[in-house]
Amino acid sequence: MARYVIRRLLLALPALFGLILLTFVLSRVIPGDPAATLAGDAATPAMIAEIRAQYGLDRPVIEQAFIHVRQVLTGDFGKSVFSGRPVAEEILQRLPATLELTFVALLIAVFLGVPLGLFAALNHNGIIDHLVRVVSVGGLALASFWLAIMLQLLFAMELDLLPLRGRIDVALGMPPRVTGFVLLDSLIAGRFDLLMNGISHLILPAITLSLPGLATIARFTRSGVLEVLQKDFVLYAQAVGYGRFRLAAIYVLRNAVTLVVTQIGLLFGALISGAVAVEAIFDWPGLGTYSVQAIISADYKALLAVTLVVGFVYAVVNVLVDVAQAIIDPRVAEDVA
Amino acid sequence: MRLRSRFIRLLAGAAAVLAAGFVAPSADAQQRPLVWGDTLPATLDPHAIFDVPSQFVLLNAYDGLYRYQGNPPRLVPWLAESHTTSADGLTWDFTLRAGIKFQDGSDMNAEDVVYSFRRLLGMNRAPAAAFSPVLKPENVTATGPRTIRFVLSRPYAPFLAAIPLVAIVNPRVIAPNIANNDWGAAWLAANTAGSGAYRIDPATYQTRVSMDLARFPGHFMGWSHLERPIDIVRARPVLETSTRVLALLRGEIDATDSYLPTDQVERVERNARTRVARDESMRVFILRMNNMKAPFDNRDARLCFAHAFNYQGFNDVILKGLVVRNGGPNPNNLWGNPPDLQGYSFNLDQAKQHCDRARAAGAPIGREIEIHVQSELEQTVQAAQMFQADLRKIGINLRIVTNTWAGITAATTQAQTTPDMWVHWVSTYFVDPENWIGQMYDSQFHGTWKASAWYKNDQVDDLLRRARSSLDQAERERLYQQATRIVVADSPDIWVYNTLNLRGLTRRVQGYTFSPVGSGGELRLVSLTN
Numbered sequence: 001m002a003r004y005v006i007r008r009l010l011l012a013l014p015a016l017f018g019l020i021l022l023t024f025v026l027s028r029v030i031p032g033d034p035a036a037t038l039a040g041d042a043a044t045p046a047m048i049a050e051i052r053a054q055y056g057l058d059r060p061v062i063e064q065a066f067i068h069v070r071q072v073l074t075g076d077f078g079k080s081v082f083s084g085r086p087v088a089e090e091i092l093q094r095l096p097a098t099l100e101l102t103f104v105a106l107l108i109a110v111f112l113g114v115p116l117g118l119f120a121a122l123n124h125n126g127i128i129d130h131l132v133r134v135v136s137v138g139g140l141a142l143a144s145f146w147l148a149i150m151l152q153l154l155f156a157m158e159l160d161l162l163p164l165r166g167r168i169d170v171a172l173g174m175p176p177r178v179t180g181f182v183l184l185d186s187l188i189a190g191r192f193d194l195l196m197n198g199i200s201h202l203i204l205p206a207i208t209l210s211l212p213g214l215a216t217i218a219r220f221t222r223s224g225v226l227e228v229l230q231k232d233f234v235l236y237a238q239a240v241g242y243g244r245f246r247l248a249a250i251y252v253l254r255n256a257v258t259l260v261v262t263q264i265g266l267l268f269g270a271l272i273s274g275a276v277a278v279e280a281i282f283d284w285p286g287l288g289t290y291s292v293q294a295i296i297s298a299d300y301k302a303l304l305a306v307t308l309v310v311g312f313v314y315a316v317v318n319v320l321v322d323v324a325q326a327i328i329d330p331r332v333a334e335d336v337a
Numbered sequence: 338m339r340l341r342s343r344f345i346r347l348l349a350g351a352a353a354v355l356a357a358g359f360v361a362p363s364a365d366a367q368q369r370p371l372v373w374g375d376t377l378p379a380t381l382d383p384h385a386i387f388d389v390p391s392q393f394v395l396l397n398a399y400d401g402l403y404r405y406q407g408n409p410p411r412l413v414p415w416l417a418e419s420h421t422t423s424a425d426g427l428t429w430d431f432t433l434r435a436g437i438k439f440q441d442g443s444d445m446n447a448e449d450v451v452y453s454f455r456r457l458l459g460m461n462r463a464p465a466a467a468f469s470p471v472l473k474p475e476n477v478t479a480t481g482p483r484t485i486r487f488v489l490s491r492p493y494a495p496f497l498a499a500i501p502l503v504a505i506v507n508p509r510v511i512a513p514n515i516a517n518n519d520w521g522a523a524w525l526a527a528n529t530a531g532s533g534a535y536r537i538d539p540a541t542y543q544t545r546v547s548m549d550l551a552r553f554p555g556h557f558m559g560w561s562h563l564e565r566p567i568d569i570v571r572a573r574p575v576l577e578t579s580t581r582v583l584a585l586l587r588g589e590i591d592a593t594d595s596y597l598p599t600d601q602v603e604r605v606e607r608n609a610r611t612r613v614a615r616d617e618s619m620r621v622f623i624l625r626m627n628n629m630k631a632p633f634d635n636r637d638a639r640l641c642f643a644h645a646f647n648y649q650g651f652n653d654v655i656l657k658g659l660v661v662r663n664g665g666p667n668p669n670n671l672w673g674n675p676p677d678l679q680g681y682s683f684n685l686d687q688a689k690q691h692c693d694r695a696r697a698a699g700a701p702i703g704r705e706i707e708i709h710v711q712s713e714l715e716q717t718v719q720a721a722q723m724f725q726a727d728l729r730k731i732g733i734n735l736r737i738v739t740n741t742w743a744g745i746t747a748a749t750t751q752a753q754t755t756p757d758m759w760v761h762w763v764s765t766y767f768v769d770p771e772n773w774i775g776q777m778y779d780s781q782f783h784g785t786w787k788a789s790a791w792y793k794n795d796q797v798d799d800l801l802r803r804a805r806s807s808l809d810q811a812e813r814e815r816l817y818q819q820a821t822r823i824v825v826a827d828s829p830d831i832w833v834y835n836t837l838n839l840r841g842l843t844r845r846v847q848g849y850t851f852s853p854v855g856s857g858g859e860l861r862l863v864s865l866t867n
Contacts, residue, residue: 033747044466045750045784051462083379083544084526093543149579157583164587165580170372170571173541283575283584285546292576293545296713297379298743 001326004333008322012315019311024068026307027300028061035081036298055081068304077305082297087305091287095309096180097167098279098286102271104206109213109267114253114260116214117221122248124226132218139215144274148208148281155204163201165283172197205282209274213267220263224256231255258329265321269314370569371846371865374581374590375858377545377574381537382525383504384456387463389764392855393572397550399504399531400557402431402450403497405854408616409670410768412498416445416505416532416557426492426808433483437557439507439532447479452508454487456520467499467767492806494813498769501854506530532557534861535570548572556861563848563864570860585611585841591865592849593841595856598715599657605841613839616851617661619668619765620836621773624708624720628829629752629791632700637691639828641702642758643681644688645727652834655719660834665825666763666774668835668853673770673817678825680832689731702733708758709740717760720833749789762836763787765853770817775801778824792829 035052052058056067071078077087120132156164167182168174175185175194183202186194228234229252237251272287279288287306294302326333378391383399395401404415414420417431437445455474457465476488489496507530514524521530527544529537535550542548550570552560560566573590575581582601584590586608597605597613605611624646632638652660663669664680696702708724710717718737725735738756745761748754766772779801782788797820804816838856842849847864851857 033743033750036743036747036750044469044782047461047463047466048750079523080379080544084382084385084522085380085544086523090544093546152580152583156587164583164589165575166573166589170573170589171370281577281580283577283580285543289576296741296743298741298747 001323001333004326005319005323008319012319016312016315019308020069020072021065023304023307023311024065027304033298072304072308077308078301080294080299080302082294082299082302087301090290090302091305091309093180094285094287094290097284098272098275098288099313100181100183101202101205101209101275101279101284101286102268104202105210105213105271106264106268108206108210109217109271110264112210113214113217114221114257117218117223117260118225118248118253120218120222121225121229122244129222132222136215136218139211139218142211144208144212145277145281147211148205148278151204151208152281162203163197167201167284168194168197169201205278205284208282209271209278212274213271216263216267217260220260221256224259225252228252228255254328258325258332261321261325261328265318268317269310272310272314369845369865370571371567371592371860371863372590373570373572373592373858373860374575374584375572375592375594375856377548377572379545380526381529381542381548382522383506383531384453384460384464384520385462385522385526387466387502387766389856393858394537395502395504396533396855396859397535397570397861398529398533398537399506400437400533401501401503401505402433403500405501405768405852408618408851408853410619410765410852410854412501412768415501416450420497422808426494426806427489429487429489429496430480431485431487433485434557435483437532438555439510440529440536440553440555441507441510442555443507443509445505445507445532446482447485449508450485450505451477451479453505454503456506456508456511457503460520460522464502467495467502471496492808494805494808495767495769495771495775498771499767502767504531507532534558545574550860558861560861562862565864567860567863567865582841585843588843591843591846595838595840595851595858596836597839597841599655599659599839601841602657602659602839609844611841611843614842614849614851614857615659616838616840616857617670618836618838618851618856619671619768619853620762620838621663621666621668622660622716622720622762622833622836623666623760624724624831624833625756625759625761625790626830627752627755627757627789627791628793630755630757632695632702632704632706633757635695635698635700636827637695637698638700638702640681641688641691641695641731641733642728643828643831644684644691645731645733646681646724646831646833647683647727648680648833649683651720651723655723656716656834659837659839661837663832663835665821665832666777666830667770667817667821668765668773670835671768671770671773673774673814673821675818675822678821680825681828683727685727685731692731692733705734705736706757707736707738708760709738709745709756710760711742711745712739713741720760746786749786750784752783752791755789755791759789761786768854770813771805774817774821774824775805778820778829790829792824792827794823794827797823797827 035048035057056064080087080090116132120129123129152164155162172194175189175191178185178188182198183195186198234252237247275286276288276291279286280292291306376390378386378394380386381394383395400416402415402417403412406413416433416437418434420429420431422429433447439445454477458469458474461469471489471491471493472487478486480486510530511521511525515521516523527542528539534553534556536553538549538551552566552568575584578598581593585593588610602613605613626633626639628634648662652662661669662680665674665678667674692702708721710721721737725737728735745759763773776782776787778792778797780793780798783791800816800820804813807813838851840857845866847866848862849857850862
């Protein structure tokens with residue numbers, strides 16, 4: 001298993017290096033001149049030229065690319081051309097918000113999607129199956145920004161049950177920062193009120209973000225379980241008298257879930273990209289809103305760094321998914337070895 | 338069964354705790370701080386940036402020698418108690434008030450003012466643009482503990498009008514934080530070094546996400562004008578318009594930005610807890626034409642386009658009459674406009690006649706014209722779409738190109754790359770015709786976004802330069818009126834309206850006072866009722 005994990009990690013390295021180069025190229029095709037943005041509204045062409053020189057934007061592209069790779073490899077993302085602050089610092093401030101939202105959305109998607117898919121398959125062509133299909137088609141078809149606004153109008157404005165926006169009530173303030181995750185930091189600070197408030201703020205954005213993932217997981221679980229149910233060993237297990245619950249939970253689900261685990265890895269990327277719209281509407285101060293602001297202001301340093309960080313997180317999650325797959329089905333690791 | 342009932346009890350308990358979490362008031366909530374929902378600037382350094390959001394920091398955390406107050410804006414002595422100007426307009430002497438303190442408790446003196454101007458000119462970022470052509474750092478000197486002298490390289494009448502752009506910073510706070518000769522810019526981007534009425538708490542600051550301000554009791558203007566000034570202000574910008582309005586209606590924020598969409602005005606006013614403050618500003622909405630690109634190098638072509646825009650339809654129907662028609666480059670409510678100035682009117686027959694004349698003169702009226710809009714600003718898209726429909730009626734094909742502010746302004750540095758047309762506003766950076774007609778139509782500013790019409794008229798250049806260097810207000814007024822008449826007759830751009838600033842406020846906000854500079858964001862004038 002250790003060899004398998006090391007092999008997966010080594011395979012991720014060239015992908016990350018390719019990402020560093022790709023992001024640099026992409027950053028050069030973003031419309032807009034970061035030097036002009038940085039110079040501000042009243043800037044003269046001379047001021048813009050001075051800033052261009054200061055940030056090395058007037059150097060040959062190859063030289064800029066070389067500097068970029070060297071800086072990234074040493075963990076230096078440079079300063080935001082917009083705020084003048086270190087990009088790494090700004091990303092560290094924002095990353096926990098996105099990760100917290102994404103993880104909770106992923107949990108909702110998995111813990112609701114898997115049982116829904118399982119029940120649908122066990123009630124093949126029954127009412128539950130039809131209902132799950134409606135939910136999964138709807139989950140994929142609904143535009144997240146529309147759903148977000150509808151949820152806000154219903155649960156925040158009409159019913160006054162849940163907060164409208166943000167990570168925590170303004171009046172309460174954030175817990176002392178340790179990890180940047182509101183829920184964890186509230187627990188560390190022993191502030192139960194902040195924890196509950198943080199959970200309440202997470203509900204609507206997490207549901208909105210999770211819905212497409214939930215639909216995907218439910219569909220994959222359903223089809224996986226249906227496939228496994230046709231296998232001989234299931235027939236044998238039924239013949240020896242295993243109960244329906246035991247059969248489904250232990251034999252069928254375990255065999256069907258490998259496909260779902262692969263989906264979770266892919267889903268994580270989709271959730272992070274989906275967070276852009278959800279964060280904007282729920283005013284969630286994460287990497288999604290940061291990226292939008294970076295695009296509008298042509299802040300290429302920030303965009304480069306966000307893409308790299310998200311790419312890194314995605315690569316790590318996929319390695320973890322591979323490991324999880326190998327644990328569930330040891331044949332995966334053996335095949336690779 | 339026992340398991341199920343335990344599960345139900347657990348669920349009920351969790352729901353109760355969760356509900357308690359939603360409503361549990363804290364000590365802070367009882368103090369009811371003001372929650373400000375307007376956009377925050379990208380940096381807190383007042384010498385590094387100058388845009389509309391940065392004025393919030395400038396007005397609250399810092400002070401300048403002079404400040405604009407009220408609407409129409411009056412320039413009043415602020416940190417300075419007075420100033421004098423030499424007869425040739427080159428030497429300006431300012432005298433500081435006595436007893437001004439920075440927020441760290443240290444006294445402000447003339448050397449601090451000198452440092453601030455030298456820092457501004459040394460960093461040479463946006464706010465320096467108004468001064469750098471006429472002022473060298475070594476020509477700002479302290480002539481006494483409370484007196485500062487500025488010696489300009491040539492007469493520059495808007496000098497005083499631009500003085501409020503410059504925040505006076507505390508060098509003693511900045512000095513320990515200077516790295517690589519950066520004037521402390523990296524540090525001040527997220528910290529504060531001012532004397533303003535409110536002190537920024539750097540611990541709560543997150544770029545464009547949150548900023549808390551606490552009242553500075555020692556502010557030199559005092560607080561006797563308010564019975565209950567606001568002690569704590571939490572700036573929490575809300576990114577999305579719909580969420581911003583909902584947050585206001587729910588009372589989560591006390592103020593929106595001052596560009597509330599017109600379709601939301603009625604909704605905010607219907608709510609018993611909220612209102613809309615409507616104030617005529619000085620922010621002109623313009624459709625630019627690139628006068629160096631055909632067909633806009635032809636006056637008839639420009640007049641054709643000017644007559645093809647449905648001003649009334651856009652202002653009264655799309656924007657519900659919540660703007661004021663503005664027929665020239667300067668805002669209506671600014672001096673320097675001819676009293677009888679008439680803007681162009683929507684008349685497709687007249688437009689067609691001008692287009693025919695332009696076509697006869699060889700202008701390529703039939704080519705596809707591109708108009709660049711700012712994707713995040715819906716009004717620019719609406720204006721372009723309406724214009725596109727009307728132009729089609731006279732056989733002109735207008736293509737709408739989605740872009741961003743950064744993308745467009747980067748392209749306007751050269752005539753060849755400047756779009757055929759683009760849509761934007763010119764806001765109040767300082768209150769002088771120089772801010773509008775001066776910087777938009779004097780050809781010496783070609784290459785800046787403000788002068789992106791690439792208009793060139795020697796007579797206008799001469800008038801604007803004379804107006805800029807004259808210290809005689811009556812003469813300046815006459816020169817600007819004359820220049821405005823010529824510019825409007827030449828129709829280099831399409832001037833549509835002057836903005837009515839619309840800021841959603843909760844009714845507990847009292848004393849909100851609008852000024853076009855800062856858009857009503859001066860917190861020392863505001864109080865709250867519980």
